[in-house]
Amino acid sequence: MTSIAIRGSGIAASGCAHILTGAGLRVAIEDIRRPSVPTIMLSDPALGLIRGVFDRPDLFADRPRVKRRVVAWGGPPVVVPHGAALASEEEVQAALPVVGQSGAGAGDFTIHTAPPLPLGDMRLFGERHAVAARVRLRDPACGDEARIEAVAGGWLYLVPAQAGAGWLLGVGGTIEALLGQSALIAPVVDAVGAVSTPFLAAPRLHLPLQDADWLACGTVALGFDPICGDGTAQSVREAILAAAVVTAIAEGGDRAALLGHYQSMLIAAMRRHLLLCAQFYANGGKGDWWCAQHEALMEGHRHCTALLARMPEPRFLLDGFRLAPRQAAA
Incomplete structure (x- = not known):
């Protein structure tokens, strides 16, 4: 496996392309765009991930900054420190380097960061x-x-x-x-x-997230509730893991085990996110809307827990942009 097709645009697609090209694989990008988001608040952890992937320590250093949050959530307002840069999605896209060939093309493996996916369905955890x-x-x-x-x-x-x-x-x-x-x-x-x-705005998870010759990455794979402010960072983390999985397959790794690891890691990320969101929705209000959203999140958490119980224990650990067998890493 030497050539990778990437369908989509945005941080997940750009991140996958950048890492895979650096690993010596040929990449072709089919640029599929959706309506852009007018503004993105890039938290300092998200900025750190993006700068690390693209080796750009000064990326977005000139953007306006958010220095604090004022939160009124089931009680009087509280001021907490916060660090983030502000940019439109178009500005983010324009700032990321473009690598690989442009245009649709058949590859040995496909990374989908835009719909439609070859099979499966998206499950929503709430109706908001x-x-x-x-x-x-x-x-x-x-x-x-x-x-x-x-x-x-x-x-x-x-x-x-x-x-x-x-x-x-x-x-x-x-x-x-x-x-x-x-x-x-x-x-x-x-x-x-x-x-x-x-x-x-409800969390959502597509299943399956992979098959023998493709995987889903970015918001087409899973979407976070904007209440957490972690959606951009999650897309970068997915890109790092997806590129590491594809690189390991290209180097002769166990394809089924690696793709299964990818799916279980994303389900585990959604499970953590659902529990975090449930805590917010439990404390935000007491009306029917709040109670219904909280119950949907907890039902989703139970669903992801059941899925993970049927999957093997993780066999790999990330080491930079590479996967190492868990036993060797330990």
């Missing part, structure tokens, strides 16, 4: 959607802080943009309805832009 709107910030102090607030009908997340503007994410209802219940965010914003069409 989000909408986003551009807003004007009334308070200049909001220019370097993020605000998150739980209200009776859902939750709101405000991040700054540029020139006194910001982006407001609403989950569980319309922006207007959620702002009508808000004490933390409503006083500091004025809506000035059109509201986006609703998009999925």
